[in-house]
Amino acid sequence: MEEEVVLPDGTILVTRRRYEEERRLVEELQRRLSELQARWDEAVRGRVVVPPEEYERERAELSRVEAELRAAWSEWGRSAARLRWLYRRRDELRARREELLEQARRARAEGREEEAAALMEEHRRLGRELLRVGGYITDALFAVREAARRAAALRRESGRLRGELARKVVLTPELRALRAEIDSLQRRVEEESERLSRKVIGNKLVALHKRWVYESRPGGKRHDLSIEAVASMVVDTDVPTEECEEALKAFLEDEMTATPGFERLYDVGEDVVGFEEKLVHPDEYPLRGPQLHTLEWWHRVFAEPQLKITDFLPRRPGEKGPREMERGVKRHAD
């Protein structure tokens, strides 16, 4: 017997054993999927997975910004050092000018006019240099502030890029394979679950066909006539078929011997017994014991009025079938 039968409406009849196997398979697939998903979550940890090219591009951008930041800090350092030197130079010049003024005042008081004039000349020169240094300090202050501003902007940009990069994880071949396996498994679980949802545990119909062939003389002629008996039972698919075979054989034997006139069949013809089994829908075939269905002279059909070709043609909705149309019309007598 087939383990699985697809009905025209899409329902899939299966044996109980096959259904349990499929259910376990789906559970196993779902368990495996959960494991893989956990591995993926562990590897990703809420980060965004990006292809290696994108990751490398962003990392290169971060390196460039960090290099610029280092250059900006160096520039700031140089500007600050120059500013400090200028401040020192300004203080030195101021101190020297005060010293020269004092010396000149002393030289003038002592009558050394030439020396005093030379000292004052030097004092004035240093005054001019002091003015120049003041201008340099203004420029240096601007340069320091500019370098600091630029460095701060680059530091913010670097921090942003570093944060973004930290939220990303590169799609390595291992991760790519893991993702592909998860996707494939996901699809399979969905397909299997969908198939499982269409599956119905069927019952097993076991039928015994018994045929006799004998000769009769209707109308004074000899004919080969065939008689067929069919007994069947519906059992759970787990029930061994051999048990049903024995039960059906015993049942049919009892039925035959209890039927008047059939005892003569044992004296004629060939005794052929065939077993057939099939999966059936449990709603149509609830579980039941042996039952006799057919006891028929199959040749009798030729004594009936024959069917017309219209019997096989499709009908329009609501149209009466040929049998219904012919209802009431007297048929030929047998």
Next chain:
Amino acid sequence: MAELRPVNVLKLDFEQENPQKSMSVPRMAWVAKFCRLTVQDVKAYRTRKGIHVVIRVREALHPLIAVLIQSLMGSDYAREAYNAVRVLNLMSSPDKYDEVAHDCWNVLYYKKLVGGEVASEERFDPELTEELRRALIEEAEEGGRP
């Protein structure tokens, strides 16, 4: 049970020792193509003297058409004669027969006893199944009309 149930399974029986009942794969494939059947599944079983073939098609066939196609495909003529008479009986007086008779007219025994002894028992044949699958499914998908 006034209406006959359409079927989507063809059951064929061959006897390899009898040239009039032996199986021909090209013949089956030709008939399947000619009748515009879409074969979805096929399985073959070996018996003591012959072969059982079960073909599942997408189309829903009238039982008598199924018998006709089985005959065209070369299934045992005696078996198909019995099947034809069974179906004609069901058609002429459908209400006289119960559901089992309506379901079991296309008889293919998995086990057959003659005089109480096991005369035949079917066994699944994977190689032959594969050959039939190629001829009836794969080549039909590739090829056109017969």
